[in-house]
Structures are given as structure tokens and as C-alpha cells.
Amino acid sequence: MGTIWVFAEASGDKVATISLELLTRARELADTVEAVVGTDGEPVAAELGAHGATTVHATGDLGDGLAGPAVASAIAAAIEGGNAPDAVLFGTTYDGRDVAGRLSVKLGAPVITNVVELEQANGSLVGTEPVFGGTVNVSTRFNGSGVGLFLVRPKSFAAEESGGGPAVVSALPVPDLGAAGAARVVDRFAEESSGPKLDEAGVVVSGGRGLGEAEKYSMIEDLAKLLGGAAGASRAIVDAGWVPYSHQVGQTGKVVKPDVYVACGISGATQHMVGMKGSKNIIAINKDAEAPIFGIADLGVVGDVHKVIPKLIEALQARS
Amino acid sequence: MDIVVCVKQIPDPADPGELDSETNTLKRDMKLIMDESDSYGVEMALQLRDAAGEGEVTLVSMAPNEEVNGLRSALAMGADKAILVSDEALAGTDALGTARVLAAAIARAQADLILAATESSDGYTGTVPEQVAELLGLPSVTFAKEIQAEGGEVLVKRQTEDGYDQVRCPLPAVVSVTAGVVEPRYPSFKGIMAAKSKPMDQVGIGDLGLSPDQVGWAGGGQEITDVSPAPEREAGELITDEGDAHESIIALLEELRIV
Secondary structure, eight states, X not given: OOEEEEEEOEETTEEOHHHXXXXXXXXXXXXXXXXXXXXXXXXXXXXXXXXXXXXEEEOOOOTTSOHHHHHHHHHHHHHHTTOOOSEEEEESSHHHHHHHHHHHHHHTOOEEEEEXXXXXXXXXXXXXXXETTTTEEEEEEEOSXXXXXXXXXXXXXXXXOOOOOOOEEEEOOOOOOGGGGOOEEXXXXXXXXXXXXXXXXXXXEEEOGGGOSGGGHHHHHHHHHHTTOEXXXXXXXXXXXXXXGGGBBSSSSBOOOOSEEEEESOOOOXXXXXXXXXXXXXXXXXXXXXXXXXXXXXXXXXXXXXXHHHHHHHHHHHHO | OOEXXXXXXXXXXXXXXXXXXXXXXXXXXSOEEEOHHHHHHHHHHHHHHHHHTSOOEEEEEEESSOOOHHHHHHHHHTOOEEEEEEOGGGTTOOHHHHHHHHHHHXXXXXXXXXXXXXXXXXXXXXXXXXXXXXXXXXXXXXXXXXXXXXXXXXXXXXXXXXXXXXXXXXXXXXXXXXXXXXXXXXXXXXXXHHHTTSOEEEEOTGGGTOOGGGSTTTTSSEEEEEEEEOOOOOOOEEEEOSSOHXXXXXXXXXXXXXX
């Protein structure tokens, strides 16, 4: 395959892990890999280049504008101008989905979504998507003319450096967006968080409806902290407003693949399992012996989380 | 304030899903219910309408059959009316085709604000709200965790990787909401009875000025090449807590060198 573009996201000069994962896979599939960023190109050119991008098409700082309409319009204009890649890859992130959705309309092309494996077959890209909680894999080929668009789930590939030099920065002008570009970011807030990030932690401890009430989630946070891990949650308790959406593990929410995943009071809805079944080891505590989570747990404990977790916390504290 | 809420009617997530053996697309010919993800948008719309003291909440939905069960649930919560786009040609329609249909239906409703869930619980592509916005030439804010309306614009807290952005957006606009944006109400008995007589406008794609080749699986530009069972994860040891289960957990954590 000729050329693949990767929509790369960055904060300052630090490129997001998902973007590095996409560059790594892209260079195994294409002769030429180039990055597109909705920021200045210079600060990220070295890291993008080190992961295989030869060029970074940069819109420049978008100021208080959102990435979706700006980056999609810029890519569409470049393609219309004759600079068309064979495919564009996006991470399944807040901005990745926005840009891919807008671009799909501009190009009249579908987006192949929730991709966890990307391969080449007969000159076109095939994306594989898990359905029904990850029990069935569906592979989909882009068979239209023009540019194939793929939204890829984080953690699908491992990021590896290629040893390449800095990417060449090329200007990617943003056309006039009209009403579509009218939303303005007026302030940005970072939530206080200690410990590792949910999707990068070696240990994830998650709580579900079995905790019984919102206040009991502090047990999950305590246990996560003792294990040097991050605290996650099932959709049920996020929907119930017990914990913020940013803690959600599952199809909606984060995909995690830690060394150890501890599911506490989580029955194992398919929604949840698709986000954590790639964990190396799974420990589950649930009072219902028939809970589906036990079907994928390396160690299942049929018991009351309100009894088992406090004892576990106490024993771990005694050791430290 | 006139608000459109996109509502998807899906197979009950508690039932095992199935793929159509001919097309490999999700089977949707059973009884459908309102996607729980959409109840947040419906509730948000009701609260914004009531705070504004005027306007209507219109539901827009699309289904290959004439299913209205899920829409009745949202009407019972308090929405004013519904537009259902129902057409045989819609079978197998992908996200972009869905967005074309919804955008055409929304254009008829003349809304100030269009709300949708960030993604459906069955197809979960998560691209439709942004595609609808682009088709309508509107600004959008996705992943809202809070919405306030004031003087012809909305102020939205948009979820980000490490917190949230405060985003100001003029109306009309499309906003997608995360679960937890508001607590959805349960329909009252009175609401359920009232829902039966609320206006339900059923239209075909021809009524919206769309042709069959813009929707359905054929119009998609993608082809399913393989469907296969994923490798299964084996269940390991299952123990019952007799007061000492934490010791087994610690033993495993030691073996894995976590502690």
C-alpha cells in the first residue's frame, strides 16, 4: 500500500500513546507513513519521526477552536488538492471520533470503527472489530474508491520506535469553517488524579453495582492505591452517578490491558468485558456464583465484596 | 427552546445479539427498546425545555421496520412528539447513511438544539452525532457532561482525557451527551398513558428527499470479509469465600510479583 496518514494527538511536545501505536502499525502496512496534527508541527516532529512518520502535516495551533471541524476540513482540502493518502487512521478518542465523523461526510466515505486489528488484503485495508462483548470478530474491508477511514481502539498495537529522524513539517491550511467551526473552548480543567492513568496502569481495580452504594467506591480507590494501580468502574455505577465517566472501563469508556485486573462486584455485562478481557490476569469477586465475569477470571472468588476487600486491604497494609 | 433528540431503538442488550446470516449485519427484526444511552439526552432535553419555559422536544428515530416501542418510552418520559423514519430500504444502513437520514429528518423539525448519545449500545460507532452536525453545517460539542443554555448559546463541559473543557457554542448546534449528564426520570403512569396519543409522524426516505442508494448496506462503501468467533478466555480457579479468600488473592498477587 502506498501512503497512510495517521491523525496524531499531542499535548505540548508529548504525542499520545494511541497515535504512536497507529504509526507503528501503519509503517508495517504502507510504503509511506505521514502524520496529521491539529497543532504546531515543530514540537512533535521528532517523536512522530522516531515512530515512522516522514512528514507531519500541521494545521498550526487551533487556538480556542475544536479539532473536529478544523482538522477534517484541512484534510479534505488537501485530498481535494490532489494530496490523497490511501487511508487515514484515527484513534478512538474524543477528538479522533470528531475528526473522522466530519471527514467521512466531506468525503462521502464510511468510517470503519472500533478496529482492533488492521491488515492488508488484495491492496485494501481490512479492519477487525469485536462485537457482542468481544465474542465475535467481524472483519470489514473498505471497498469504495478514494480514501479509507479507520477508527482504531487504543491498545490494539504496541508502539515501537523506528529509529527515523524528525518528520518534515508541512503546512496544512484550515479553510474557512463557517458555522460548523463556531464552538469555542473558553476554559480547560485538569482533574486532580494521583497514581497511574487508567489505561496505562499495570494494575486496575474496578468496582460495580455490587458495591451497593456510592460511598463504598472509596474501598476500590484504597485497594488500587495499595497495589500501585488505577481505579476503574463499570458502566452501571457511572450511569448511576457514583463515579465520573473518566473511570469507565468497557465498550463505552476505556479499554484496559493491565497485568492484573481486579473486578469487584461486577457481574460482567458484555459492555464491560469488551473493555478488560485483554488483561493478562483477571481476579473477580462477586457474590453470585453464576456471574459471567467468572467465565473469564483466572481467580474467581464467590463472596461478599464488603467482607473480602476490607480484609484484603488490611492484609496489604500490614505488609507495607 | 425547540430540541430534537436522536433516539435509537435497539434489541434488548440483555438478550444475546445475532448477526444476519446473509448480510452479517446486526439482526434488528425483533422487538426493539429505547437504547438506555438515549435516556440521558431525552432527560437533558426535557430539563432544558422546562427551564426555557417554552418550546418542544421532538424525538427523531430510524428503523427498518415500523417499531415505535422505544419512542413510546421516551414520549412517556415527557417528550412532545416523534418522527420515525421507517423504510425497507434502510436495512443494513451504516453510520454515515444513518446520519444522512437523521439529518434530513432533523432539518424538517427546525430545532435550536440537537441532542444525541455519544454512541449507541449496539453498533457503537460513535460517529453519528458529528456526521449529523457536518451534514447540517452546524457546530457541535461531543461528550458533554453538563449543558447550560443561555441567550442563544450553550455552555458545555466537554469530557477530555484528563478533565474537561468548558465550551461555548452558538445555537443551532449538535451536542452529544455522556451517561451521567443528568439522572433520567422514570415515566409516570400518567406519562405512559399520555404517550399513546402523542403525535408520531412516520415518514419514508422518499418523503425526506433521499434515494435508496444513499442508504442501506449497498450505499455503504464497505464489505464484510470475515466473521469468526474470538478466541475464548478460559475460566480459572473458582473459590468460595470462607473468610480467607483474601489470602488466595494475595498468593496470586505474590506469584505475579505485584506485591
